[in-house]
Amino acid sequence: MNEALNIFTRGFVRENPVTKMLLGLCPVLAVTTTAINGLGMGLATTFVLLGSNVVIALASKAIPSTVRIPSFILVIATFVTIVDLLIQAFSPELNQSLGIFIPLIVVNCMILGRAEAFASRNGLWYSIIDAIGMGLGFTFALLLLSIFREVLGAGTIFNIPLVGEDASTILVFALPPGAFAGLGLIIAGLNSLEKKMGDKK
Amino acid sequence: MNELSGLLLVIVSAIFVNNVVFARFLGICPYLGVSRKLDTALGMGFAVTFVMTIATAIGYVLHYGILVPFKIEFMQTIMFILVIASLVQLVEIVLKKVSKSLYNSLGIFLPLITTNCAILGVALIAIQEDYSFVTSVVFAFFSAMGFILAILLFAGIREKLEEADVPKPFKNVPIGFISAAILSLAFMGFSGLVK
Numbered sequence: 001m002n003e004a005l006n007i008f009t010r011g012f013v014r015e016n017p018v019t020k021m022l023l024g025l026c027p028v029l030a031v032t033t034t035a036i037n038g039l040g041m042g043l044a045t046t047f048v049l050l051g052s053n054v055v056i057a058l059a060s061k062a063i064p065s066t067v068r069i070p071s072f073i074l075v076i077a078t079f080v081t082i083v084d085l086l087i088q089a090f091s092p093e094l095n096q097s098l099g100i101f102i103p104l105i106v107v108n109c110m111i112l113g114r115a116e117a118f119a120s121r122n123g124l125w126y127s128i129i130d131a132i133g134m135g136l137g138f139t140f141a142l143l144l145l146s147i148f149r150e151v152l153g154a155g156t157i158f159n160i161p162l163v164g165e166d167a168s169t170i171l172v173f174a175l176p177p178g179a180f181a182g183l184g185l186i187i188a189g190l191n192s193l194e195k196k197m198g199d200k201k
Numbered sequence: 202m203n204e205l206s207g208l209l210l211v212i213v214s215a216i217f218v219n220n221v222v223f224a225r226f227l228g229i230c231p232y233l234g235v236s237r238k239l240d241t242a243l244g245m246g247f248a249v250t251f252v253m254t255i256a257t258a259i260g261y262v263l264h265y266g267i268l269v270p271f272k273i274e275f276m277q278t279i280m281f282i283l284v285i286a287s288l289v290q291l292v293e294i295v296l297k298k299v300s301k302s303l304y305n306s307l308g309i310f311l312p313l314i315t316t317n318c319a320i321l322g323v324a325l326i327a328i329q330e331d332y333s334f335v336t337s338v339v340f341a342f343f344s345a346m347g348f349i350l351a352i353l354l355f356a357g358i359r360e361k362l363e364e365a366d367v368p369k370p371f372k373n374v375p376i377g378f379i380s381a382a383i384l385s386l387a388f389m390g391f392s393g394l395v396k
Binding site for chain 2: 022023024025026027029030069070073074077078080081084085100103104106107108109112172175176177178179180181183184185187188189191192195
């Protein structure tokens, strides 16, 4: 049980795919204009990661190691297509705002990275926990950045206005430069927070 | 004439206005990963140009030749990623046979390209925008030029940053993002060029 907890929290904090490993940054920067987009992207990615980890953990013994990477990509692409169709069917608005970044989940290096580094070497149970931990860690980072940008850039949070109608907001945070600056500030903040915590121990 | 000015617009837009890195957020991983030194950045840039242009051309042919007639457009993602993965493998084999020196300089970047989202992204955008075949190829080539421009600019800045006295929590990655933000801000100045 301890081992499972360890795997779970590792993905969430210590080896957070976004802030620590710097994996899958393109969607992180691109879709985090509003908190809803960030959450949607995070959950879609988590679903794909869970699906691919499960299939790969089960099938890894049957896949010859020379065609390992193409097979993994095929499994991931299948789950991405499923998510793509589901989002198109149930949430056209989300589909509109995430746009090209839904099919691009295929090349999110975090997913291939987990397939190669974890799911193909571990059992089903641990792979599921790893997928959920990593996926939620990814979602958490997306949510953090998108809330930061939405509050500063648009003055709203989950589309609920925080300031008056005519208050001016820092528009740049809703634009591309704000994505880079926001992520830089968040990682720097986490770094110094971690250092403070480390000093206390 | 009209077509020519259309192409020119696509070129300017691909390099400056909708730069793959700064405006579309594609290819961020290699952008951060290999931009420590100018020459590796250039090597990666050329490898990307090569694969991106060919992948977009093949993707275009397959999309309109197979997916559309058979009404299986939903297979687009799977098909494109397979094209890119096999293309990268093929390029690697051909380069190894044809030019040892080119292989030695580009070889290490090729496997990384499969998961470079700029390649798949540009191929998908070309389809989404309903570009013609020629426009798609031009668009892909000059998007790659935009990528090279971004990665070179950033590599230059990073070589300077190595010697800069950066506050501790900002060391390495965060200051990289802040510089990228400023670069991206500069690129926004181009946004009036193309409607």
